[in-house]
Amino acid sequence: MxxxxxxxxxxxxxxxxxxxxxxxxxxxxxxxxxxxxxxxxxxxxxxxxxxxxxxxxxxxxxxxxxxxxxxxxxxxxxxxxxxxxxxxxxxxxxxxxxxxxxxxxxxxxxxxxxxxxxxxGFQGVVKRHGFGGVGQRTHGQHNRERAPGSIGGASFPARVFKGMRMAGRTGGxxxxxxxxxxxxxxxxxxxxxxxxxxxxxxxxxxxxxx
Known part of the structure; x- marks a missing residue:
């Protein structure tokens, strides 16, 4: 090489x-x-x-x-x-x-x-992973366009799995x-x-x- x-x-x-x-x-x-x-x-x-x-x-x-x-x-x-x-x-x-x-x-x-x-720098899921956001600004949602949505279950598994795509430092x-x-x-x-x-x-x- x-x-x-x-x-x-x-x-x-x-x-x-x-x-x-x-x-x-x-x-x-x-x-x-x-x-x-x-x-x-x-x-x-x-x-x-x-x-x-x-x-x-x-x-x-x-x-x-x-x-x-x-x-x-x-x-x-x-x-x-x-x-x-x-x-x-x-x-x-x-x-x-x-x-x-x-x-x-x-x-x-x-x-x-x-x-x-x-x-x-620190970026959200839309810029970092290409998420589409939760949806439109309807039915009482006023600030959810770029939100990540659900990240895990409730009483089971009662934790967030490793490797979940979330906000964080991007690039570099x-x-x-x-x-x-x-x-x-x-x-x-x-x-x-x-x-x-x-x-x-x-x-x-x-x-x-x-």
Whole structure:
């Protein structure tokens, strides 16, 4: 599984060869730096750790400073690990090597996007779970349009079952959207256009996997 770390820029749309308008998410993918290479002998599995974004040295713990200096690079803001990196890189990945979006993806590839969804705070059941509410404002009901309704039995079972869909905090979760197509790559600007929407707010970190 190969991949790259990037930053969500926003959304746009492009026209396909057949004239279809395709909504796309613009992601600034890379350049990333190889900060660690793991192998079966020392770690029990093969993986490549990539770093993305700059981080002030004064805000970086001493242990991480040494980790990045070993790779011959400056402290990075985001770090992610990719197991079984692409076959073309097998045996060729070196500490401090720069990985760009064109090295990993080509137009037409299908990728998985991982990000942190927008936090919505404390929300009711209509927004959180898509409930329809109790009903209309009739027969004396004046404030029941968005109410959850019944949540359990009476004397039996005399409790509320675990996992009941109720109001609570919504969003702010790690979300993975699979099988999004790479529509266009702009290598000189490290940009990649992905069909559809990608979780997270603008300028949030996104991990692309293939």
């Amino acid at each position: 190969s991949g790259i770390i990037g930053k969500k820029i926003g959304m746009t749309s492009v026209y396909s060869a057949t004239g279809k308008n395709i909504p796309c998410t613009v992601i600034e993918a890379g350049p990333c730096v190889v900060t660690q290479v793991k192998n079966d002998e020392t770690d029990g599995y093969t993986a490549v750790q990539l770093g993305y974004g700059e981080r002030k040295e004064k805000n970086t713990p001493k242990a991480l400073q040494g980790h990045f200096k070993k790779a011959g690079t400056t402290p990075k803001k985001e770090v992610a690990e990719f197991r079984d990196f692409r076959v073309e890189f097998e045996g060729c990945v070196q500490l401090g090597q720069e990985i760009k979006v064109g090295d990993v993806f080509v137009e037409g590839d299908f990728v998985d996007a991982i990000g942190t969804s927008k936090g919505k 979760n790690r979300v993975k959207v699979i099988n999004l197509q790479v529509v266009k790559i702009i290598p000189e600007k490290n940009l990649v256009l992905i069909s559809g929407s990608v979780p997270g707010a603008n300028n949030s970190t996104v991990i692309l996997e293939k």
